[in-house]
Amino acid sequence: MSQFSTITQELHQATSDLQQVNPIIGILRFSIIGVIFLTLLTIAWFVPIGIIFVLTTILAGIFYSFWLICTHDMTHQTLTSWKWFDNFIPRLISWPILSPYGIYSELHRLHHSWNGINLKDPERVQWTKKEYETANQLQKWYVNNQWVLDIFVCGGIGLIFKNFIQAWQFKHLVNVHRQLLWDIVGMSLVKSLLLTIAFYHHQLGKYLLFWFVLERVIGIILQTRDHLEHYGMWAKFQNHQLTQFYAGRNLQTHPIIGWLMGGLNYHAVHHGFPDIPFYHLPTAFDRVQLILKKYDFPVMELDPGYLQSAYLLSQQTLLIEQD
Incomplete structure (x- = not known):
């Protein structure tokens, strides 16, 4: 047996007891975050447009982001099983x-198979040196300012469009057609219902403003997380x-932040063992x-926390060196 087979076997043996999902822990996290978000949503709905509305909506966006991160656990069936x-x-x-969850869940499976291995990885955010050298001046400007542009300009809308574009690109590899139908029909029905309620209560403008602030806040958090997880880490090993x-980033952060982020501060460990629920990732x-x-x-x-690592990485343009 080769050394690599031996270490792989020992790694699985050492973590086998951590792959049991306790649904109560997952439901508790999902419910606490959800209740906080829905409470903030209710407050924002009933107060007039002003500073309290804006602050409450920003807070709602923060907790909605953490709620959406719970869907990542559900993709791996590790929140409740x-x-x-x-x-x-x-x-x-x-x-x-x-947000087209069905499409995301299909693309995410490819990401786990291709991270660090196949440059077609749908969640790859880092450009290769060859891509950069053959890019035009506008594209190079984008790469040099990628963090700021993706996080503060593209935001949540950018992530949504990216999912749809990649769904089309990988339609021959993943079960896109059924997921696309579900997402389009579901989003249309839900959004139509919400707009109808807002219109009926003469709050359409307020609803659109609320949605815009949510999109901005959620985009900042999820784009930052998206970049931190793998930017500058691309590498293929034995x-x-x-x-x-080695192709994912682990971050040292407060346990509460780790809990809110679903343990994804230990992202490399999650990639090595995607069946381990969030509360066992530190162990x-x-x-x-x-x-x-x-x-x-x-x-x-183990890199420093989210904000410090994001700031340090945003000051650099890191490119993938191809073999």
Whole structure:
């Protein structure tokens, strides 16, 4: 048995007890975040447009972002392990902001297979050196200012359009047609219902302003997370699992932030073991580090928190060096 087969086997043995999902823990996180968001939503709906409305809506956008991050757990069936819940609920909370969850879930499977390996990875945000060298001046300007433009300009709308564009690009590889139909019909029905309610109560302008602020806040948080997870980390190692450990970013942050982010501050560990629920990822990180040390492999890095890492990385233009 090769060294790589041995370490892979030992890694799976060391983490096998962490792959059991406790639905109560997942439901508790989902419910707490959801109740906070819905409370802020209710306050924003009943106060007049003004500073309280804007501040409440911004806070609602922050917690809506954390609520949407729960849908990532559902994609991997690690929030509750209840298939009906993990298939229906993420659509229910994604469609109101026109986020095509079904398409995202299909593309995300490709991402887990291709991260660090195949440059067609639909969630790759880092350009290659070759792509940069052959780009025009406008594209180079975009790459040099990518973090600011993606986070503060493209925002949530950018992520939505990106999902639809990639769904078309990968339509021959993933189950896009059925998911696309579900998403378009679902988003149309939900958005029509919400607009009708707002119009009936003579609050259409307020609803559109609320939705705009939500989109901006959610876009900032999710684009930042999206870039932090893999930007500057692209690399291929001896096997798929080691590639995932070294081609993803782990962040040192407060446990409450880690809880709100669904454990994705241990993103490399999640990629190595996508079946481990969020509350076991810190333990998995420690166990994986010990085994990597045992076999004289480099340990995974633990970068500073979200804000500091985002600032530091946004000051650099990092390109993928192709073989």
